[in-house]
Amino acid sequence: MTRKHMTPSLFASQEPPEPAGTHVIRVALASAADTEFDYLVPDALWPVEVGRRVEVPFGRGNKPEVGFCVESDVATEKAFHGAGGKARLKRVARVLDDEPLLGPDLMELARWIGEYYVCPLGQVLAAMVPGAVKRAAGVRKQRCVYLTASPEEVAAELRSAKQKQIVNFLSEREAVTVDAAVEVDELVEAVDCRPPVVKRLAEKGIVKLAVRKVLRALPVVPESMANPEREVVLNADQQHGLERIVQQIESARFGVTLLHGVTDSGKTELYIRAIEVVVAKGKAAIVLLPEIALTAQTVQRFNARFARIAVMHSGLTAGQRNVQWQKVRAGETDVVIGARSAIFAPLPNLGIVVVDEEHEPSYKQDTVPRYHGRDVAIKRAQLAGAHCILGSATPSLESLHNSRTKSSFTLVRLPKRVMDLPMPEMKLVDMRAREAVADRLDLLSRPLVQHLTETLARKEQAILLLNRRGYSNFVFCPSCKHTLQCRNCDAALTFHKTPRTTAPMKTVTGRHMDFGYAICHHCLAKTLVPRNCPLCGKAMTMIGLGSQRLEEELAARFPEARVRRVDSDSMASRDYYRLLKEFGQGRIDILAGTQILAKGLHFPNVTLVGVVSADTCLYLPDFRSNERTFQLISQVAGRAGRSEKHGTVFVQTYFPDQPTIQFALKQDFEGFVREEMKHRETCTLPPLWRLATVVMRDETYDRLEAAANKMRLRIDDAVARHGLQVKVRGPMPAVISRIQRFHRLQIVVQAPTPAIMGKLFADLRTAPPIRPAVKIAVDIDPVNLL
Structure with a gap:
């Protein structure tokens, strides 16, 4: 059609x-x-x-x-x-x-993405090529010159000494083709002449002038990170795992290895060894990381082991991105490292794809095309006949299920840490207990404060996790119960503090809270926060907790400690590479922040990890909230005890008996999986069934409701005509029912197989547009339902 x-x-x-x-x-x-x-x-x-x-x-x-x-x-x-x-x-x-810009392999991949993720092919192709490449960023035009004949053939036509010097210079440089041409500015400087001399030679046909495009190569890995690395000796588990991976590579057939290794079990070393095998065969590799700008240590390790490396991520300048992409397309790189979009790197000879921390939701694109980087990586490896490695200490249930049910998947385990180091000791702090905190507003419990004091006294380091940005997650009036809401979204505003550089502000609405503003994390609208409630006039207060408040409490309790906050707000203007280097050198005592801290950090002197609030995402209205909570606690706990120094992890919670918390404390991944899969099976949820959402939005609710009802009728008709085994729910309000002034309704579709889901949406794509016209977003395999 x-x-x-x-x-x-x-x-x-x-x-x-x-x-x-x-x-x-x-x-x-x-x-x-x-x-x-x-x-x-x-x-x-x-x-x-x-x-x-x-x-x-x-x-x-x-x-x-x-x-x-x-x-x-x-x-x-x-x-x-x-x-x-x-x-x-x-x-x-x-x-x-x-x-x-795209070869046959990537064109085939684009068609698959367009069909599977229900997205127009043109939008897929546009997303696969970086904007910097389309704009030719960092490209400058260079005027160059080359000889058309030998010096002997044109000697009679040369009228001046400068002309003879030019011809001899070009001859010595063997500049007889466009590719070997010498830049005009370089030539003029070398023979000490003026450009008109060159021009006259060109008019005689003795030389030819040309224009070629030159990419300015800029470094993408700071030199401060390029440190030599010690030789690593594999333990028995690593050696066995590597043998199984190499066996798959040697078979020259597509396959997927799920590398399930506990934190600090040496997964990255296996990636490197497997890639070395592939590179020795003349092929190349793609390594995907969940957030490339935050995994400087991984980039450092690969940069030390491979000479021809390219880094592709949004943290580069436009010129750097174009240079890296052009290097990849020209076949000048053996390893490409990047975030999810690096899976589209135009490598001509792909041999292996590695997806590190494959469980991370950041691999899912939240705009069109809404692809999942991990699944696209598997498909690209399949199209190239390459091998794919998915690595994680807490694999997603989808990958774990595939390893148990699909013949192309192989499960490899690394059950121990390198050098047989023990896992950190896990300690639970019940924040409901009176002895846990001196004041109910304190973020840090007494046991955590005491252990943190001892850690600092031993000159060791700590990482504290609080997976919520800002200072306070909502502003509240205790008198009339009014909450400061976003005008554009059905969501509370989050208070953010700012540096105290200006005097407190006063407007027609009265005085405002000092040195800060409230922001909506959905539409990014900002507003000043009144000290007094606009409804009853009583004092407003801030409820909840955020990483800014954690930083403030740490500074108050430990004034001598060097504390740095790490979240998407603070990192927008800070050199993350420099911060990690300072932490590694012991010039920072405590890193406090959001889930960024749980990813890819290896610091041997970190002996204490504190999960300040283990309940942050536990009771979100999303079926993956238990899985996310377990993964986050396990991942950040793995930052502790990565040397001979003993590691301790404190988990603060108001729900100590919640099964997910208990499984995380016991580090019982298998037990958690068994319990969670029971719920998923009962509710026919992923990974046992496939899930899709159709989110419809419009500024007029009545128009939206009419369109959503028509979409539901259209889905029901397609299901009935094709006899599909599909469950449909909705239309119903989305969890956040209004964002950026758009009302939102969603229809949830469940099917037992991808083929059934694909048949349903292929039918829907042939139908005429929904009237009345509203904005429609189809998300196949969504990572959350918010």
Whole structure:
């Protein structure tokens, strides 16, 4: 089902004559059009290969649109020319790329993503190529010159000593082709002449001037991180695991290894050894990390072991991103390290894909196309006939289930830490007990404070986790129960403190709380916070806790300690590499922050970890809240005791008897999985069934409700016509029922297999648009239901 764009011949006489063209290409537009269109290519622009971008006229107004060529030289009889040949194709206006940006393997992957994640192909292709590459960021044009003949052949035509010097210089540099040409500025400086001398030689045909594009190579790994690494000797578990992985690689067939290793069991070393095997065979690797800007140590380790490495993530400048991408496409790299979008790196010879911390929800893209980096990594490895390694200390239930049910998956365990180091001691603090805290507003319990004091006295370090940004998660009036809400969203505002650089503000609404503002974490709206309630006039207070408040309490209790906060707010303006280096050198005593701290950090001097509030996401209205809580506690606990120094973990909670908390304290992953899978099976939830959400939003609720009801009827009709085994719930309000002034309703769809889910949405895509028109977002395999 492909509709092709046409222009009625009625208007042909109104347009100027167009250049002839006999070739037709199929174009996927980068807009939201869920189809492809045929265009005629003028002979002057031919050939246009698959993967190149073109600019084409679109719609009644012939608005210029950018799209990707997805099929080249379409047979004339298969191209859309309208009924009876009375309509004709529009023509490509211009070709934007000198060569294809995406090869056949990535084009095939894009089609799979478009079909599986219910996304227009053009939007998928646009997301696969970095914006910096499309804009040619960091590219400068360089004027260069080269010889057209030998010095002996042109000696009679040389009129001056400078001309002879130029010819001899180019001859010595063997600058006889465009690729070997010398930059004009360099030539002028070397022979001490003026540019007109070169120009006169070009007019005689003795030399030729050319323009070539040059990428400015900028470092992507700070030199401070590039430290030599000691030689690592594998223990018995690592050696056995590596043998099994290498066996899979040697088979030259697609396969997936789920590497389930406890924290500090040496998973990264196995990644490196496996990649060395692949590189020795002349192939390359992609390594995905959940947040590349926050895993500097991993980048350091790979940079020390591989000479040809590329790093791709959003923390680079546009010029750096383009340089890295061009290096990859040119085959000048053996290892590509990056966040989820690095899976689209244009490697010509992919041999292995590694997904570190594969359970992390940050691998899921929350905008179109809503793909999951881990699942796309597996698919790309399959298309390339490569091997895929998924590594985690707390694997997702989806990957664990696949390892038990699919023949292409292999489970490899690393049950012990390297050097047989013991796991940290886990201690529970019941925050309801009177002896736990001196004041009910304290964030830190007495046992944690005491142990932290002892840790600092021994010159050891600590990490404290509080997985909530800001200072206070809502502002509340205890008198009339009024809560400060966002005007655009159905959500409470979070108070953030700012440095005390200005005097307290006073407006027509009265005095405001000093040195801070309230922000909505959904729409980013900010507002000042009144000291007195706007409804009853009584004093407002701040309820809840955040990482800013934790930092403040630590500074008050331990004034001599060097404390740094690590969250997405503080890291926006701080050099994270520098901070990690200072912590590793012992110039910081306590790192306090959000879940960023749970990922990929290895500091031997950290002996204490405190989970300040283990309940933060435990009771969110999401079926994965138990799994997330267990993973977060286990991951951050693994930062402690990574040397011969004993590690201790304090878990503070108001729900000490909750099963997830108990399993995490006992470090009983298998027990947690058994208990959690019982609930998932009862409710037909992932990984046993597949899940999808259709979220519809509009600023007018009545219009939204009408459209949502029509969508439900359309889904029910498709299920009935095809006899699909599908459960449908809704339309119902989303957990956050209004964001950015848009009301939100959602329909939840459950199916036992991906094939059934795919058949349902393939049918829905053939239907005409929903009327009344509202915004619709389909999310296949969502990682949360908020």
